[in-house]
Amino acid sequence: MTTSAFLRACRGRRASVVPVWFMRQAGRSLPEYRALRRSGSILEVIRQPDLAAEITLQPVRRYGVDAAILYSDIVVPVSALGFGVDIVPGIGPVVAEPFATEGDLGRLRDLVPEVDLPWVAETIGILIAELEVPLIGFAGAPFTLASYLVEGGPSRSFARTKALMYGNPDLWHRLMGRLAAITSTALRAQVDAGVQAVQLFDSWVGNLSPEDYRLYVAPATEQVFAAMADLGVPRIHFGVGTGEILDQMAACDVEVVGVDWRVPLPRARTLVRPHQALQGNLDPTALLAPWPVLRTMATSVLRAGTSTGPGYVFNLGHGVLPESDPAQLERLVDLVHGWEPDAGR
Numbered sequence: 001m002t003t004s005a006f007l008r009a010c011r012g013r014r015a016s017v018v019p020v021w022f023m024r025q026a027g028r029s030l031p032e033y034r035a036l037r038r039s040g041s042i043l044e045v046i047r048q049p050d051l052a053a054e055i056t057l058q059p060v061r062r063y064g065v066d067a068a069i070l071y072s073d074i075v076v077p078v079s080a081l082g083f084g085v086d087i088v089p090g091i092g093p094v095v096a097e098p099f100a101t102e103g104d105l106g107r108l109r110d111l112v113p114e115v116d117l118p119w120v121a122e123t124i125g126i127l128i129a130e131l132e133v134p135l136i137g138f139a140g141a142p143f144t145l146a147s148y149l150v151e152g153g154p155s156r157s158f159a160r161t162k163a164l165m166y167g168n169p170d171l172w173h174r175l176m177g178r179l180a181a182i183t184s185t186a187l188r189a190q191v192d193a194g195v196q197a198v199q200l201f202d203s204w205v206g207n208l209s210p211e212d213y214r215l216y217v218a219p220a221t222e223q224v225f226a227a228m229a230d231l232g233v234p235r236i237h238f239g240v241g242t243g244e245i246l247d248q249m250a251a252c253d254v255e256v257v258g259v260d261w262r263v264p265l266p267r268a269r270t271l272v273r274p275h276q277a278l279q280g281n282l283d284p285t286a287l288l289a290p291w292p293v294l295r296t297m298a299t300s301v302l303r304a305g306t307s308t309g310p311g312y313v314f315n316l317g318h319g320v321l322p323e324s325d326p327a328q329l330e331r332l333v334d335l336v337h338g339w340e341p342d343a344g345r
């Protein structure tokens with residue numbers, strides 16, 4: 001495992017191949033997932049360690065990716081605390097009683113992993129006994145989690161979230177502080193159970209201006225990474241639409257910065273710190289293109305990524321879309337693994 005191409009690249013070391021994994025690699029685009037998944041809430045499936053472990057392994061077997069990502073969801077910790085979150089297929093997380101007032105802070109007590117979500121450590125235990133590649137743990141960052149809790153569901157404008165942020169900054173910061181503590185505890189428990197890297201998903205933070213990011217988000221996110229500093233596993237920080245805030249995201253104490261598809265990787269290189277690795281950033285919709293087009297687009301990303309140094313992990317610029325053909329992902333992994341950094345330049 002110490003020779004893992006993924007872990008080496010996360011540390012900025014040269015690896016035998018360019019490592020590749022895909023955000024949301026487990027899931028609806030796989031027929032074997034749909035066969036296992038059946039009906040019921042995804043939150044119920046996640047609570048079954050044998051099933052969750054099997055779903056985590058499916059993309060590793062099929063694609064030969066260089067890392068597995070735990071089958072879970074960003075709302076699992078707040079749901080386990082009883083906040084009242086469900087995941088509705090085709091929509092996403094939905095909260096019956098959204099966060100609105102100071103009284104709602106009481107619904108976000110400290111997480112006690114071994115009591116509130118013992119199945120997570122159990123699933124990780126099964127996986128590390130089986131896997132030959134590293135297992136990535138993850139959590140939602142405070143802003144993205146707060147947006148679901150405050151909006152009550154997915155949002156385009158983040159109007160309620162921003163209204164709280166601007167209108168009651170004191171309550172906003174207390175909410176972010178609670179979410180940072182819960183997230184840190186959840187991630188530390190995953191590392192204690194055996195995950196070898198962690199990714200913090202701040203999927204919707206690109207909807208903020210750089211100034212708002214600095215004022216309203218950075219302190220809580222930095223708190224999460226600082227709480228992980230002693231664990232010795234690579235920490236990945238990812239968000240979507242982050243071109244204008246990537247420098248601030250990289251100012252956190254992290255080893256890897258995830259880049260969405262809008263930002264050319266050489267440009268990202270100038271925004272992050274020299275020792276940090278980059279991860280990304282093929283547009284997920286490229287998987288819907290005919291193979292020759294996908295190959296050209298992926299080659300361009302590979303060339304850009306490898307030109308930035310050995311600290312490079314190939315990934316998409318956001319999660320795999322459900323309508324993607326698994327055969328395209330298989331071809332893509334082969335292309336990345338066949339890449340010779342000095343050829344094709």
Ligand code: CP3
Pocket residue numbers: 022023024025026027028037041042069070071072073074075087088089090091092093138201203319
């Ligand atoms: O590779 C993996 O699939 C790992 C597991 C994983 C899931 N969710 C499982 C899941 C990961 C890493 C996530 C993270 C997640 N969840 C994020 C951050 C990543 C991102 O895409 O930005 C976010 C924002 C969520 C919230 C969420 N959960 C959304 C928006 C959805 C999609 C709703 C839909 O049906 O369109 C979910 C549901 C979800 N989480 C699915 C899976 C496999 C699909 C639904 C299902 O199988 O029931």
